[in-house]
Amino acid sequence: MNAPTAHQHLTPALAPREVPAELIAALQARFGANCSTALVVREQHGRDESPFVHVPPPAAVVFAESTQDVADAVTLAAQYKAPVIPFGVGSSLEGHLLAVQGGISLDVSRMNKxxxxxxxxxxxxxxxxxxxxxxxxxxxxxxxxxxxxxxxxxxxxxxxxxxxxxxxxxxxxxxxxxxxxxxxxxxxxxxxxxxxxxxxxxxxxxxxxxxxxxxxxxxxxxxxxxxxxxLPEAVLAAVCSFPSIEAAVHTTITTIQMGVPIARVELLDGASVRMVNQYAKLNLAETPMLLMEFHGSPAGVKEQAETVQEIAAEHGGVSFEWATTPEERTRLWTARHNAYFAAIQSRPGCRAVTTDTCVPISKLADAMLDSIAEANASGLHYFLVGHVGDGNFHVGYLIDPNNAQECALAEDLNHKLVTRALNLGGTCTGEHGIGLHKMAFLRTETGEGAVNIMRTIKRALDPDNIMNPGKIFSL
CATH class of the missing domain: 3.30.465.10 (Uridine Diphospho-n-acetylenolpyruvylglucosamine Reductase; domain 3)
Known part of the structure; x- marks a missing residue:
């Protein structure tokens, strides 16, 4: 499998399908003001957090407020064989909601009961x-x-x-x-x-x-x-800094293999901690860090945390700090959840080519360390966070979308990272999904035979290929 070309991730293959004026008129008659063809509304529904930036918006946006609304919109679209792309809040990372074949964006955000x-x-x-x-x-x-x-x-x-x-x-x-x-x-x-x-x-x-x-x-x-x-009777969060990514990962592996029922264990590399400090006005040590949380009885979470503290110390972990109050825990987890936005802000005008993989936990150190070495050698700005308790990690390459060399370099790094994960018995995506960006990797991971079975299911349930076409695999 060849690495994508410099602009492939910015300009996916488009196969527009006509959306007849009769369909737009029928939707407007049925939905009134809840069917919009305004350009600003269509553009809002024609982009997500993925690096794809040159995809035309959908022809119209329908705001559904009930199951019957959804059924009527899909029924009308089916009569004209027009694509329907479901839309929630637009936070997907792999181009899931982009109208690569045109069609109607079906916004279900008002169905919020x-x-x-x-x-x-x-x-x-x-x-x-x-x-x-x-x-x-x-x-x-x-x-x-x-x-x-x-x-x-x-x-x-x-x-x-x-x-x-x-x-x-x-x-x-x-x-x-x-x-x-x-x-x-x-x-x-x-x-x-x-x-x-x-x-x-x-x-x-x-x-x-x-x-x-x-x-x-x-x-x-x-x-x-x-x-x-x-809700757990007691919740205890802790942070611990490490001299290296390897030490943090091995602490996690030992914790899981010992059967400690940890609820959360998140890894941030030193660069990510630095970005989070700047964004959230924190003063965390700017070295690799584990952010952990324990759920259970007061005695249980205390025992779990003390066990993990001992494991961390064996791997050079220092500055093990507890966060016992809801305010302290919220502050730490808000900083972790804002890592993506902290990274984007660290390089104004950039876009993130964000990828994720998941590997057997015994292979996590190999997967992460080689990927980090490649990213460091490339000279690209990047950030790394991981749900390391289940072998899942994310890397975001921060690129100038108008710089063809950076675009190509990010795609090459993504290709190497995902290929490595597959070779280690892992998957091309632990949680982002396939969307547009990882269609080729799905074939490598599952084999053409498995993808053909998926195609068979798709054709049986959606013979006219109107449901979010052009995603996961091509027909």
Whole structure:
């Protein structure tokens, strides 16, 4: 597989499909002011946080407020075989929501109601536009919380679509483990339901898992039932600085292999800590750092933290500091979640070519250290953060989008990093998804036979290829 050309990540292959004026008129008749063709609205829905910058916006934006709205919009689009691209909050990183084949952006952000809370069963049902912060705010009075935390205040629908995970995945799993049932509008406009609120089922194909991670290419999710969890009795956060990335990674590996039930363990390299300090006005030691969190009983979290402190000391960890109050923990985790924005601000005018991989935890040090060495040798500005408890890490290469040499260099580094992860038995993406940017890597990871099965499923459920076409794989 050859590395992409200098501008491939900025100008993806476009295959525009006509959106007839009759369809726009029909949408405007059905939705009135909730169907917009204003350029500023279309442009807002034609970009995300990916490095792709030269993609035309969708032909129109429909703001759905109910399942019936979604079904009607998809039914009309299907009559004219026009693409439909679901849109949440626009925080995707791999070009998922870009209208590479034209079409209609279907914005579900106004579908933002928590529909039911079943505290006794530890489940909650929401519309797709509910964000993770909103969800936790609405259920906190029940003593429960939803743990999946990808960093951005993403919508639940978008998190399902990309099979998101994030900082808590090492203990609570990913969206794959935490979605019980879905209501989905299919490519024909039909409304179906998958799964039940029961904890397990052996009834037929697992359609819920099929749609989770499908990136909007098989249907539009309109209701989602999630697992929720009791708020831990005690929460303890800690930070620890290390002399090297290798020392921090080996501390993490030992912690996991010893069975310490750590809830979060995040790694920032020295450059990322420096960027975060400048952005959030902190004074953390600007060396590789682990940011950890422990959940459980007061005695349990104390024991866990002391065990990890001993492990860290064996690997040269210093300045082990506790954050016990909610304010202290919030300050630290807000700084971690803002690492992306801190990096962007560190080089005004830049864009980030952000990539992520996940490898078996025993291979994490090899994957990270070689990738860091390549990035350092390149001279490009970059940042590195990792959900290292499950072998997942992210690198963002900060480039001038108008500099062809930097664009090509970032793509080359991305190619080497992902290829290394695949060779170590890992995956080309731990949580960002495939979108546009990693389509070639999917073929390398799974093989053409597996991708052909995916194509077969896609053609069966979406014969006219209207659901977010041009993503994950080409038809």
């Amino acid at each position: 928590v529909l039911s809370i079943n505290a006794e069963d530890l489940t909650v049902t929401v519309q797709p536009g509910v964000t993770r912060k909103q969800l936790n705010e609405e259920i906190k009075s029940t003593g429960l919380f939803f743990p999946i935390d990808p960093g951005a205040d993403a919508s639940i629908g978008g998190m399902c679509a990309t099979r998101a995970s994030g900082t808590n995945a090492v203990r609570y799993g990913t969206m794959r483990e935490n979605v019980l049932t879905l209501e989905v509008v299919t490519a024909s406009g039909e409304v179906i339901r998958t799964g039940t609120r029961a904890k397990k089922s052996a009834a037929g194909y697992d359609l819920t898992r099929l749609f989770v991670g499908s990136e909007g290419t098989l249907g539009v999710m309109t209701e989602i039932t999630l697992r929720i969890y009791p």
